[in-house]
Amino acid sequence: TAPPRELTEEEKQQVLHSEEFLIFFDRTIRVIERALAEDSDIFFDYSGRDVEEKDGDVQAGANLSFNRQFYDEHWSKHRVVTCMDWSLQYPELMVASYNNNEDAPHEPDGVALVWNMKFKKTTPEYVFHCQSSVMSVCFARFHPNLVVGGTYSGQIVLWDNRSHRRTPVQRTPLSAAAHTHPVYCVNVVGTQNAHNLITVSTDGKMCSWSLDMLSTPQESMELVYNKSKPVAVTGMAFPTGDVNNFVVGSEEGTVYTACRHGSKAGIGEIFEGHQGPVTGINCHMAVGPIDFSHLFVTSSFDWTVKLWTTKHNKPLYSFEDNADYVYDVMWSPVHPALFACVDGMGRLDLWNLNNDTEVRRRGGPAAAGGGKARAGGRAGGRRARP
Amino acid sequence: MAEVEETLKRIQAHRGVVATMVVNAEGIPIRTTLDNSTTVQYAGLLHQLTMKARSTVRDIDPQNELTFLRIRSKKHEIMVAPESKSILAPNRCKKISFFFPKN
Numbered sequence A: 001t002a003p004p005r006e007l008t009e010e011e012k013q014q015v016l017h018s019e020e021f022l023i024f025f026d027r028t029i030r031v032i033e034r035a036l037a038e039d040s041d042i043f044f045d046y047s048g049r050d051v052e053e054k055d056g057d058v059q060a061g062a063n064l065s066f067n068r069q070f071y072d073e074h075w076s077k078h079r080v081v082t083c084m085d086w087s088l089q090y091p092e093l094m095v096a097s098y099n100n101n102e103d104a105p106h107e108p109d110g111v112a113l114v115w116n117m118k119f120k121k122t123t124p125e126y127v128f129h130c131q132s133s134v135m136s137v138c139f140a141r142f143h144p145n146l147v148v149g150g151t152y153s154g155q156i157v158l159w160d161n162r163s164h165r166r167t168p169v170q171r172t173p174l175s176a177a178a179h180t181h182p183v184y185c186v187n188v189v190g191t192q193n194a195h196n197l198i199t200v201s202t203d204g205k206m207c208s209w210s211l212d213m214l215s216t217p218q219e220s221m222e223l224v225y226n227k228s229k230p231v232a233v234t235g236m237a238f239p240t241g242d243v244n245n246f247v248v249g250s251e252e253g254t255v256y257t258a259c260r261h262g263s264k265a266g267i268g269e270i271f272e273g274h275q276g277p278v279t280g281i282n283c284h285m286a287v288g289p290i291d292f293s294h295l296f297v298t299s300s301f302d303w304t305v306k307l308w309t310t311k312h313n314k315p316l317y318s319f320e321d322n323a324d325y326v327y328d329v330m331w332s333p334v335h336p337a338l339f340a341c342v343d344g345m346g347r348l349d350l351w352n353l354n355n356d357t358e359v360r361r362r363g364g365p366a367a368a369g370g371g372k373a374r375a376g377g378r379a380g381g382r383r384a385r386p
Numbered sequence B: 001m002a003e004v005e006e007t008l009k010r011i012q013a014h015r016g017v018v019a020t021m022v023v024n025a026e027g028i029p030i031r032t033t034l035d036n037s038t039t040v041q042y043a044g045l046l047h048q049l050t051m052k053a054r055s056t057v058r059d060i061d062p063q064n065e066l067t068f069l070r071i072r073s074k075k076h077e078i079m080v081a082p083e084s085k086s087i088l089a090p091n092r093c094k095k096i097s098f099f100f101p102k103n
Helices: A010-017 A019-037 B003-014 B037-061
Strands: A081-086 A092-097 A110-116 A126-131 A133-140 A148-150 A155-158 A183-190 A193-203 A205-209 A219-222 A233-239 A247-252 A253-258 A266-271 A280-285 A295-300 A305-308 A318-319 A324-331 A338-343 A347-352 A357-362 B018-021 B029-032 B069-072 B078-081 B095-101
Touching: A010 A019, A010 B029, A019 B003, A019 B078, A081 A347, A092 A133, A110 B029, A126 A148, A126 A155, A133 A183, A148 A247, A193 A233, A233 A280, A247 A295, A295 A338, A295 B029, A318 B078, B003 B018, B018 B037, B029 B037, B037 B069, B037 B078
Parallel strands: A081 A133, A183 A233, A280 A324
Antiparallel strands: A081 A092, A092 A110, A110 A126, A133 A148, A148 A155, A183 A193, A193 A205, A205 A219, A233 A247, A247 A253, A253 A266, A280 A295, A295 A305, A295 A324, A305 A318, A324 A338, A338 A347, A347 A357, B018 B029, B018 B095, B069 B078, B078 B095
C-alpha cells in the first residue's frame, strides 16, 4: 500500500478545531483516562511459572525501589556510616553512627544521628556527638530515651534524648578496667527487669554494664580461644531469646561460639570458613512455629556471605555472588527465609532461601564507603534500607 | 483548542504511557509523540487492524459496533479509541491510540 499522504499543519489544525473532533475527543478522553487508571494485572500467574522462566538477572531488580536518603550537610558529609539500629518503641526512628570527618578536624570525631522515616523532613530528629569516632550504636532496649555508642577509643557513651545536650550524659572510663580498644559491638541483652549492656572491643575484652552506672563494668571477661591469644572481635550476636550464649566474628575471619556465664564461660568452639575479616554477624530473628534460632549468617571481606548453624563448625552454605567486600548481613525480622547483605559496590541484595536463587537486587550507591545493612521492620518486602 | 493540546500532554505524562497519537479517518497522523517513521508505521498497521476489528464486530452482529480496542502484548498495551457513530460512513472515523507498558 502506498504511504498515506501527509497533512499540512493547517489541515491538521482544521481537524483539531472541528466540532466533530472536539465532541469525539471529549467523549473518548474520559474513557481513555479511566482505562489508564486501571491497575490490575489480569495476566498475573500465581504459580510463579512466568517469573521462573526469566533469566535470573531480569527478575532481580524489579521489586526493590529506592525510598529515601538520609543525609545532613553538616553532620553526614565526609563521614562513613559505621552502624545503624532501629527503635523498638517507635519503628519509624532509626539511629546511624558515623566516624570522623577528616576535612573538619575541629568538629567532633563521633556522630550519631537519629532519623525519622515517617516524615519527609531532611534533618535528623536528634544530633548526638562525642569526641571519638562512633563505631557501633544501638537504641538501649528497655530504655527508649537512651542511645548507646561504642567508640574508637574504647569509651562507651550514652546519649539521652530528654536532655538538650548533644554530648553524652554518661561515659565509661578510659581505663584498663573498661575498654581501651575500638568497640564494634554494643548490645542490650536480657529482659525488662534483668538486662545488661554488653560491649566487646577488638582486643577481645567483653564487658557487661548496668545502664544506670557506666563508671565500672559489672563483669568483664577476655575472649580467648584455646587459652592462647585473644580474639579480635569485629561483631557479636545473641540468638533470639538467649542471654548467655552468643557468637562472635573476628578480624582473622574465624567465627566462635561463646557464653557469658557457667563453667565454660568464654570462647567455645571455633568455626572456620571465611578467608577475610568478618564484617557482620547476625542470628536468625523471625519467630515462628519452627525454631531457627541456631542459624546465623556472617559477611566478610572475602566477598562471601555464609550461613551457619551453632550446632556445626563448618558453614551450611556459602553465598558467593558478590564481587567486593561484603560489609554487613542481616536477617529479616519477620520473614524466616529472607536476609539482606550489602557490599562495597553499593549493591544491596535480598536472598530468599525458599527460592534458592537471588530474588531482588538493587544496584547503585549505598552509603558512601562501607555501608551497614540493617533490614528494618519492613524489610520483608519493599523497603530494605542501605 | 489549547485544551486539546494540554489534555494530550497530560495523557502523555501519565505514568506508563509511552506514546500518544491522534489519527484521522484515513490513518494519517494529526498529532503524535513518536518520530515520523514510527508514527507512519504504527498508524498504518493500527488503521488496518481497527478496520478489521470494526468489520468483524459488524459481521457478527450488524446492530453492533466497535467501541474500543485494546491489544495486550508482553511488553505493551495499545489502546485504540475509534470514532463510532452509527450514521457515519466507515471511513470518517478519528482515532486516538495510546501505547503503554504492561503493569
